[in-house]
Amino acid sequence: MADRVVIKERVEIDPDNPVPEFDMPHTKAFAAVARREEHGDLIAYVCDPRIPFRHDDIDSVRGMTGSAMMRFVEWGVAVWAPARRRLPILVYERPQGGRVAKAVSDVQEPMNEDRIVRGFLTPAVALLRDLSTRGVAHRAIRPDNLFFADAAKKVMALGDCLTCPPGLYNPAFCETIEQAMADPAARGRGGVADDLYSLGVCLIFLVLGRNPIHELGATEMIERKINLGSYGALTAGARIQMNMMELLRGLLSDDPRERWSIREVELWIGGRRLTPKQAKLPSKAARSITIAGRDYENVRSAAEGLARNWLTAGEMLRGHDFDNWVRRSLNDDKVVENVNKVLGNHAALQGAPESDTPRLVTRACMALDPAAPIRHKGFSAHIDGVGAALALEFDRDDVRQKVSDFINGRFVGLWMSLQARTRSDLNELYAIYDKLPMILNQTGPGFGMERVLYALNPHIHCRSPLIEHLYVTRIEELVPALERAASAKDRGGRPMDRHIAAFSVARSPDVDERFVRPLSGTDQTGTGHVLAALTLLARVQAMTKSGPAPALAAWFVDLMKSSVNGFANLKQRKAMEQSVTRAAETGLLIELQNIYGDTKAVQRDQQGYARAIQEHQHCGAQIQQLSIEIQNREHMASELGEQVAAVASGVIGSIGSTAIIIVFML
Amino acid sequence: MTTQTAGRAATRMIVIVIIGCIAAVTLPSVLILGIGMLPTLAAMITDRRKEKYATLCVGCMNFTGVMPFMIRLWTEDHSYDHAFTVIADPFTWLVMYGAAALGWAIYFVAPGVVGMFIGMRTEQRIQRLRRRQRDLVEEWGPGVASGRRDGEEKDKRNTG
Numbered sequence: 001m002a003d004r005v006v007i008k009e010r011v012e013i014d015p016d017n018p019v020p021e022f023d024m025p026h027t028k029a030f031a032a033v034a035r036r037e038e039h040g041d042l043i044a045y046v047c048d049p050r051i052p053f054r055h056d057d058i059d060s061v062r063g064m065t066g067s068a069m070m071r072f073v074e075w076g077v078a079v080w081a082p083a084r085r086r087l088p089i090l091v092y093e094r095p096q097g098g099r100v101a102k103a104v105s106d107v108q109e110p111m112n113e114d115r116i117v118r119g120f121l122t123p124a125v126a127l128l129r130d131l132s133t134r135g136v137a138h139r140a141i142r143p144d145n146l147f148f149a150d151a152a153k154k155v156m157a158l159g160d161c162l163t164c165p166p167g168l169y170n171p172a173f174c175e176t177i178e179q180a181m182a183d184p185a186a187r188g189r190g191g192v193a194d195d196l197y198s199l200g201v202c203l204i205f206l207v208l209g210r211n212p213i214h215e216l217g218a219t220e221m222i223e224r225k226i227n228l229g230s231y232g233a234l235t236a237g238a239r240i241q242m243n244m245m246e247l248l249r250g251l252l253s254d255d256p257r258e259r260w261s262i263r264e265v266e267l268w269i270g271g272r273r274l275t276p277k278q279a280k281l282p283s284k285a286a287r288s289i290t291i292a293g294r295d296y297e298n299v300r301s302a303a304e305g306l307a308r309n310w311l312t313a314g315e316m317l318r319g320h321d322f323d324n325w326v327r328r329s330l331n332d333d334k335v336v337e338n339v340n341k342v343l344g345n346h347a348a349l350q351g352a353p354e355s356d357t358p359r360l361v362t363r364a365c366m367a368l369d370p371a372a373p374i375r376h377k378g379f380s381a382h383i384d385g386v387g388a389a390l391a392l393e394f395d396r397d398d399v400r401q402k403v404s405d406f407i408n409g410r411f412v413g414l415w416m417s418l419q420a421r422t423r424s425d426l427n428e429l430y431a432i433y434d435k436l437p438m439i440l441n442q443t444g445p446g447f448g449m450e451r452v453l454y455a456l457n458p459h460i461h462c463r464s465p466l467i468e469h470l471y472v473t474r475i476e477e478l479v480p481a482l483e484r485a486a487s488a489k490d491r492g493g494r495p496m497d498r499h500i501a502a503f504s505v506a507r508s509p510d511v512d513e514r515f516v517r518p519l520s521g522t523d524q525t526g527t528g529h530v531l532a533a534l535t536l537l538a539r540v541q542a543m544t545k546s547g548p549a550p551a552l553a554a555w556f557v558d559l560m561k562s563s564v565n566g567f568a569n570l571k572q573r574k575a576m577e578q579s580v581t582r583a584a585e586t587g588l589l590i591e592l593q594n595i596y597g598d599t600k601a602v603q604r605d606q607q608g609y610a611r612a613i614q615e616h617q618h619c620g621a622q623i624q625q626l627s628i629e630i631q632n633r634e635h636m637a638s639e640l641g642e643q644v645a646a647v648a649s650g651v652i653g654s655i656g657s658t659a660i661i662i663v664f665m666l
Numbered sequence: 667m668t669t670q671t672a673g674r675a676a677t678r679m680i681v682i683v684i685i686g687c688i689a690a691v692t693l694p695s696v697l698i699l700g701i702g703m704l705p706t707l708a709a710m711i712t713d714r715r716k717e718k719y720a721t722l723c724v725g726c727m728n729f730t731g732v733m734p735f736m737i738r739l740w741t742e743d744h745s746y747d748h749a750f751t752v753i754a755d756p757f758t759w760l761v762m763y764g765a766a767a768l769g770w771a772i773y774f775v776a777p778g779v780v781g782m783f784i785g786m787r788t789e790q791r792i793q794r795l796r797r798r799q800r801d802l803v804e805e806w807g808p809g810v811a812s813g814r815r816d817g818e819e820k821d822k823r824n825t826g
Contacts, residue, residue, distance in 0.1 A: 568810075569806055570804070570806065570807055609809075609810070612805070612806040612810045613806075613809075615798070615802060616799055616802045619795045619802075620799065622795050623792050626788045626792045626795075629784075629788055630785060630788050633781050633784055633785050633788070637777045637778070637784055638777045640780045641776040641777025642719035642723075642776070643719060644779075645719060645773045645774075645775075645776030645777070646722040648723075648776060649723040649726040649772050649773070650726045652772070653727055654726075656727075656733075656765075660730070660734050660737065664734070
């Protein structure tokens with residue numbers, strides 16, 4: 001039996017009490033209770049660590065009142081015993097009436113207009129207005145994410161929208177054409193217009209009691225929506241009451257400019273009734289164009305066909321047929337202008353090298369359908385959705401390659417220049433994309449795809465295998481997490497990898513590329529690499545003031561043993577060992593770094609060692625010389641001895657003679 | 667060339683004449699000196715070295731032994747009789763030849779003493795150098811003794 005998990009002293013979650021009826025596709029729900037406040041029953045969503053949750057939007061959703069959405073209560077990252085790791089947990093008030101539909105394929109009793117308007121549409125539109133003023137879109141409005149807010153099942157509420165990227169679990173039929181074209185994880189933040197469209201899809205489900213086209217695949221769904229219009233495709237000929245038809249046609253308009261706004265829906269709820277507008281279908285070309293054996297009659301479906309057949313579309317794109325079709329059959333000056341802008345004239349197209357074909361296809365798709373996501377080599381993404389797509393499937397080589405190609409293609413600026421509306425929120429993102437190719441094309445730690453991952457996902461946790469289970473999202477948590485990893489009995493390797501390096505640079509303004517470049521050295525196993533890692537983490541620890549980390553310091557001491565042993569001077573080595581031990585006990589990595597990073601000491605030691613060898617050799621040579629001298633002592637002694645004897649005799653004789661003379665003179 | 671040789675011969679002739687004159691005047695002294703300095707003459711004959719250390723050694727001591735008798739001759743009576751009396755005294759022979767023997771003794775003992783001194787001094791220097799080598803090994807490790815450079819030493823440690 002697992003202990004209850006407590007979030008910020010406010011909520012207790014029971015891991016032994018799952019609530020499967022509230023599960024999201026990849027997120028399990030568990031029963032929870034509030035500790036102090038008066039909340040009803042709560043449910044806690046324990047997030048899948050692979051799936052980035054909407055951290056940015058939590059504060060906006062917090063404190064929202066009204067019954068149109070499950071009320072958000074609290075969130076936190078906590079140790080989730082069943083998974084033996086830390087996980088983000090989001091807590092909501094539990095809707096009393098359960099789920100409206102368990103799956104999008106469910107068939108149920110159709111609801112009457114009055115019940116739908118009172119119980120769903122009115123509160124939902126009020127909610128969307130509230131969200132809109134807070135700058136947030138729900139982006140998880142779909143039939144199987146609707147709940148009855150009350151036990152009497154009169155009022156319906158939208159379910160959770162924070163546990164996954166916007167629109168991730170929305171089936172293609174719930175999404176606008178532009179959003180449905182994008183890979184589910186790469187749909188981007190979207191906006192209230194997307195929510196209103198999804199609201200329209202839910203209304204059809206409630207009105208009809210079923211989804212007539214739930215069995216269709218995404219590709220076919222998109223094709224139908226383009227060719228028939230969303231309303232026609234989604235209702236599939238089913239009978240809709242006239243007054244509801246007006247609302248649905250307004251909400252499901254494929255032209256965002258014509259789609260009903262919140263205000264128009266509110267007016268409709270207030271009783272304004274107009275003649276339903278006919279769906280505005282894309283204008284057909286004078287003749288169809290054949291792409292990969294299929295004929296396409298309008299520009300949007302042709303762009304979609306090009307994107308799907310990017311491997312074979314190059315030849316067609318370079319041919320005269322495409323140029324003629326665009327310039328003569330489409331009869332759309334805007335498209336011709338776009339094509340001229342991004343592809344140039346036909347001669348330029350033909351002159352482009354073969355290797356540029358995928359880029360040309362991408363550019364052609366952008367020119368034909370600027371509102372669509374950027375589609376490159378089978379990867380289809382809105383520019384604010386690339387980060388989530390990468391985070392979701394980072395372990396897959398093919399996804400990393402697709403994202404890499406997408407970034408290196410430098411399509412973002414061009415795509416933005418083609419947009420009819422300028423979105424100021426994308427300017428910041430454009431600045432990031434502008435720098436990414438340079439970062440991506442450097443292979444060392446702190447660069448590459450890992451850095452792209454953290455640059456595009458400002459709140460994602462560090463994916464290093466060493467600390468992934470600790471769910472570190474902020475730079476301040478990095479050193480304490482590594483300290484915990486260092487305290488583990490089975491620690492191995494090094495407290496540094498590509499993820500930690502990239503996370504540090506991306507998250508901390510105080511850690512720039514000077515700190516990660518030394519990690520790129522050719523010798524990834526030597527002490528130089530460990531010292532670079534120590535320098536980086538010492539910087540992080542110092543700048544984040546994250547407190548002492550003695551176990552981590554001890555780990556570094558272990559790794560740097562060979563560096564200390566590398567000191568030839570035994571006294572200095574001993575002194576260094578002592579100072580290293582003292583520094584490690586403080587847990588301050590900067591202290592260790594100061595010791596190990598003293599290159600002058602190393603130089604002095606090396607020079608001293610060289611001098612010592614030289615002196616030892618010199619002594620040896622002298623000893624050898626003297627030994628030879630000892631062996632030849634007899635010869636030297638006889639030579640010198642005779643001289644000494646002559647001198648001694650001379651001296652003695654002189655003294656003796658002088659003494660004799662003196663004696664005789666006295 | 668011829669002029670130089672002639673000059674030398676003349677000088678030698680002059681010196682011989684002067685010495686001959688002095689010897690003629692001081693014949694008793696020359697007698698004692700000649701008999702007393704015989705060991706030196708023997709040393710000169712047997713000493714084959716160019717430097718003539720043995721001759722010098724014996725000669726100095728021998729002359730010191732002869733000198734007291736020469737002075738007695740000069741101070742008492744510089745005559746043949748007195749010279750023969752001095753020569754006839756065995757003590758004279760003991761002193762003169764004893765001094766020469768002392769010269770020989772010095773000549774034979776000095777190389778041994780010098781050899782011993784050189785040996786001691788060299789041993790001391792070797793000890794000092796060995797002590798320095800030991801200090802170096804103590805300070806820098808055995809690597810300095812085998813003459814390995816830093817990298818090789820580290821490699822050995824790492825593989826060890």
